[in-house]
Amino acid sequence: MANAECPICSAEVAFEADTEVGEIVECEECGAELEVKSLEPPTLGEAPDEEEDWGE
Amino acid sequence: MSAPATIRASIVGGSGYVGGEALRLLLAHERVDVVQVTSESFRGKLVHQTHPNLRGHTKLKFSGVDDLEAVDVLFLCLPHGEAQGRLAHYAGLADRLVDLSADFRLRSPERYRAAYGHDHACPERLAEAVYGIPELHRDAIRDASLISGAGCLATATILGLYPLAKADVIDRSAIFVDAKVGSSAAGNKPSLATHHAERSGAFRSFAPTGHRHTAEITQELTLGGGEPVVHFSATSVEAVRGILATAQVMVDPSVDEKAIWKIYREHYGDEPFLRIVKDRAGVYRYPEFKLLAGSNHCDVGFERAADTGRLVVMSAIDNLMKGAAGNGVQAMNVAFGFPETTGLGFPGLHPV
């Protein structure tokens, strides 16, 4: 299972065996939605998430 | 020297909120036998008289301080001034003392007189006492005979800023802190100010300046560098337990968000009680003390104002747990070589 670095908080994000390019994964530490840019080397980019209304 | 199977512990001054919390934790601690809990005013009474949550959990009654037997560790939960007054007596009863008052927090007698307005009763013991936050002084606690608890507001503030100060990325000339704190931090002595009709719903600026915990924060964030200038202000809020310290510091523009994450992960990644809470999803995206009631967690989060280099650091604790009794038990675990989370695994409640 390869690891990529979260572009937001630099935490290690594990790629599952069946992870595919374009898939959206979530960083476990900062909760950012990330898009799998490539598998070799494992790289992630920030996914264009819709700005969720947090309600404050 | 391997850890003992179980140890004997007693609590001196067990009728207050901190003593009661220490009793709750120690009664459930699998490596501890609670021998005595003292209270002069409630001597002979069942402990659940003052700690109703313990009804049915123990038949223990309050003892008098003069009936204290020798034990392995003595938790001193006395009003300020009493521990320093009779330290030799207590030290004669146990090899390890965990003092949860403010008597032995400061290393320098001068700083103590400035903060507390009178000379310390045994200044020669100040240097030997260890400031008992394991995340800061774990090794020193292991061998210490006098472990001092820390001020609750100081604990939250220090743990929020410590990694940044250690990495020396913040401007030490001006650290602004606004701490929000619940009513239990003031203890169980009633007054008109704590009378429900006066206190309920209050957001009371009880110490805009001159709060005593500032001295501890300054002491612990010096870290071999220049002494930081801490501008501290405290507000009591509509809660019983809980502290949220909101610090504002200026950070070198070269230190971006990723670098800050790295600094916090480097210092707190392996700490069982410290959680970095800066989340893009969910309701609780930054630290919030209401989730921490009864838990020993200190949650730390931050947000960087890119334009000005301002960093807002938020840290939350339960003032009776990581801010007092929970931290005391954690330090005891370190001192006796028990796994550090023993008896401190309660995660907190949600919703609450």
Added chain:
Amino acid sequence: MSAPATIRASIVGGSGYVGGEALRLLLAHERVDVVQVTSESFRGKLVHQTHPNLRGHTKLKFSGVDDLEAVDVLFLCLPHGEAQGRLAHYAGLADRLVDLSADFRLRSPERYRAAYGHDHACPERLAEAVYGIPELHRDAIRDASLISGAGCLATATILGLYPLAKADVIDRSAIFVDAKVGSSAAGNKPSLATHHAERSGAFRSFAPTGHRHTAEITQELTLGGGEPVVHFSATSVEAVRGILATAQVMVDPSVDEKAIWKIYREHYGDEPFLRIVKDRAGVYRYPEFKLLAGSNHCDVGFERAADTGRLVVMSAIDNLMKGAAGNGVQAMNVAFGFPETTGLGFPGLHPV
């Protein structure tokens, strides 16, 4: 048949408040391995997304209900109607089911239709389901494959009155109950009514009459005698967790205070979670739910109006604990032969 060392448990519908509380308890339960927690809407997400108190305590992620593996016990924490709809499917995955919805609480299909306004999906299973309050049905729970949790308001009311009904000392023709309940009992679905600005400080008579839990109270207090007439009224109050049920019944004048103490001690003296709270000292002289948050206690107290023979019975619980998840875990302990307090020792906090 001695109790297994550990068992495998999963939670179906784990993103709600009851599912989250069951997860908190089962993760810390020394005899349980949590295998899966399902949530269709949060599938693949870390559980702390919806249960922030569990951050750092588990790396578990929500599964889909279709990925469920066979386990020893399945906790069903689904919205009403879903368990009865797919019971056979769930029963195929585990020998023991603990259903914390309202689907299998009532023994009679007629009473179910009257209380819930529609026919039950599998009325033939109603008779086999056990009303899962161990203090009432401990033996039946031991062998039951379908254990139903009880309504939280019903639990508090029943446990307050059960000993008196069993001893047949109360007038069953008119039992008046006024229950105060916190907001978490309504679940985590937001609406204008639960919007903070509308809900904060509310004392809202949301069910002056016609509350569904009345049917359970009537069912469980019949006890082989005439069916009691229960006049139930519920008010939501300024709290997140907690129920205080205040019942008023008429008692035969020959039954004095001492006799009532005896009746309660006879039924609850050996019950680990039931405490009789009628105290002449201290602040908390009668049951109070704020002390019980996170604990599995049900505190019961009473006061007798000597002149009229009126007895006021007060019973308090945490609606998410003894009123739901805590009781579910207690019933699981009974079913698998674990000591009944395993994983349920938290005494509650004070002050809180």
